Amino acid sequence: MTTNAELFERSARIIPGGVDSPVRAFGSVGGVPRFIASASGATVTDVEGRQYIDLVGSWGPALLGHAEPHVVAAVQEAAARGLSFGAPIEGEAELAELVAARVERAGVRPVERLRFVSTGTEATMTAIRLMRGATGRDLIVKFSGLYHGHSDSLLVDAGSGLATFGLPASAGVTAATSAQTIVLPYNDLDAVRRVFDERGDDIAGIIVEAAAANMGVVAPLPGFNAGIIDIAHAHGALVTYDEVLTGFRVSECGWWGLENADAAEPYRPDLMTFGKVIGGGMPIAAVGGRAGVMDLLAPVGPVYQAGTLSGNPLAIAGGITTLRLADATVYERVDAASAALRDAIGEALDAAGVAHRIQTAGSLFSIAFGEHDGPLTDYAQVRASETWRYAPFFHALLDQGVAAPPSAYEAWFVSAAHDAEIVDRIAAALPRAAAAAAEARPPEA
Numbered sequence: 060m061t062t063n064a065e066l067f068e069r070s071a072r073i074i075p076g077g078v079d080s081p082v083r084a085f086g087s088v089g090g091v092p093r094f095i096a097s098a099s100g101a102t103v104t105d106v107e108g109r110q111y112i113d114l115v116g117s118w119g120p121a122l123l124g125h126a127e128p129h130v131v132a133a134v135q136e137a138a139a140r141g142l143s144f145g146a147p148i149e150g151e152a153e154l155a156e157l158v159a160a161r162v163e164r165a166g167v168r169p170v171e172r173l174r175f176v177s178t179g180t181e182a183t184m185t186a187i188r189l190m191r192g193a194t195g196r197d198l199i200v201k202f203s204g205l206y207h208g209h210s211d212s213l214l215v216d217a218g219s220g221l222a223t224f225g226l227p228a229s230a231g232v233t234a235a236t237s238a239q240t241i242v243l244p245y246n247d248l249d250a251v252r253r254v255f256d257e258r259g260d261d262i263a264g265i266i267v268e269a270a271a272a273n274m275g276v277v278a279p280l281p282g283f284n285a286g287i288i289d290i291a292h293a294h295g296a297l298v299t300y301d302e303v304l305t306g307f308r309v310s311e312c313g314w315w316g317l318e319n320a321d322a323a324e325p326y327r328p329d330l331m332t333f334g335k336v337i338g339g340g341m342p343i344a345a346v347g348g349r350a351g352v353m354d355l356l357a358p359v360g361p362v363y364q365a366g367t368l369s370g371n372p373l374a375i376a377g378g379i380t381t382l383r384l385a386d387a388t389v390y391e392r393v394d395a396a397s398a399a400l401r402d403a404i405g406e407a408l409d410a411a412g413v414a415h416r417i418q419t420a421g422s423l424f425s426i427a428f429g430e431h432d433g434p435l436t437d438y439a440q441v442r443a444s445e446t447w448r449y450a451p452f453f454h455a456l457l458d459q460g461v462a463a464p465p466s467a468y469e470a471w472f473v474s475a476a477h478d479a480e481i482v483d484r485i486a487a488a489l490p491r492a493a494a495a496a497a498e499a500r501p502p503e504a
């Protein structure tokens with residue numbers, strides 16, 4: 060048998076850090092990452108044959124659970140017809156229509172056009188280029204701790220792996236590029252107003268996660284998302300609403316749908332990005348939005364964007380099948396599993412005397428250790444929380460066969476396959492994890 064440790068060593072000799080995406084390396088929690096051999100429903104199995112209840116869900120895509128049989132069959136059938144053609148296929152329009160039709164409230168449909176790409180990074184990169192192309196302006200506004208993939212202009216003060224490793228920005232991003240990205244504190248409308256008062260004529264647009272979930276989960280304050288759209292539009296700038304993580308995960312209609320569920324006049328971002336759930340585990344993402352902006356894309360307009368594998372037939376098949384299956388029942392199950400798990404975590408931590416706050420945005424959640432008066436609302440507060448309690452908490456769970464995200468800065472993901480029995484098994488592992496969190500001591504300064 061090959062062990063995780065042997066594979067990690069072998070991989071690290073040829074692949075930087077042994078991984079193809081930094082957080083997978085367990086850098087902030089320590090220890091050896093599990094090399095996954097297979098996954099099914101709510102569980103993953105590593106190369107040593109050990110099974111874990113999975114709370115990562117491939118970082119979001121596994122909404123239906125792993126290896127959902129209909130999705131697997133659809134991808135297999137598509138594969139048998141050919142892997143890639145570099146030509147349009149029927150399914151692209153079908154999946155685009157499915158996405159567009161879901162994003163609808165009170166007759167407002169912000170997704171009038173949609174283009175598929177292969178990753179969330181490409182989707183947000185294209186959105187930035189579109190906002191600049193549409194306005195003829197250079198500056199972009201983003202928020203501290205929010206993550207929009209790894210394109211240069213968005214890697215400034217970003218969440219996800221950069222938050223995990225405490226990096227202010229990536230080396231290799233030029234000073235000129237950084238200078239064109241204005242970073243503001245999240246949930247601070249006054250800061251947005253001030254920067255637009257000063258430099259509004261030079262700002263192409265704002266990019267924001269629909270609900271922040273890459274610095275732990277930090278929901279937008281009521282009125283924040285609508286407010287930044289009003290401010291940007293008053294200055295002729297655009298807004299990209301990044302639903303790569305939240306889209307079709309927190310509701311049938313994403314975070315926009317949740318937040319506008321009862322709105323008489325839903326607010327309307329100019330562009331939206333999707334990824335993760337829309338492929339159900341296959342590499343696909345999309346940028347969509349107002350026809351007037353989207354039709355600036357080549358070959359209709361002057362903003363160039365392309366992709367050899369864009370609209371790949373296997374990914375399209377996986378996406379169509381996933382979205383067709385992701386009905387109200389699925390979201391009820393995901394919401395119920397998330398609520399039961401949050402209750403169990405809260406009870407275990409309370410019983411162990413560990414001060415904490417469970418941050419939520421729909422079914423997404425994360426744990427902020429330490430005393431907090433109310434929900435944490437920005438990156439500074441998240442960084443000031445007792446994140447050092449997370450590693451022992453994480454490892455105590457892992458030792459008992461529960462795989463939580465390997466970073467305090469990542470959201471926890473449940474799926475429709477996380478039933479009551481699975482939640483009970485996690486709950487049984489929580490007291491030991493809570494005790495480990497209670498015993499944790501801050502690192503020496």
Ligand SMILES: *Cc1c(COP(=O)(O)O)cnc(C)c1O
Pocket residue numbers: 177178179180181183206207208209268273301302303304305334335344
């Ligand atoms: C994951 C993520 C991205 C990047 O998507 P990739 O497919 O990893 O490139 C962009 N935005 C948000 C909000 C994300 O969570």
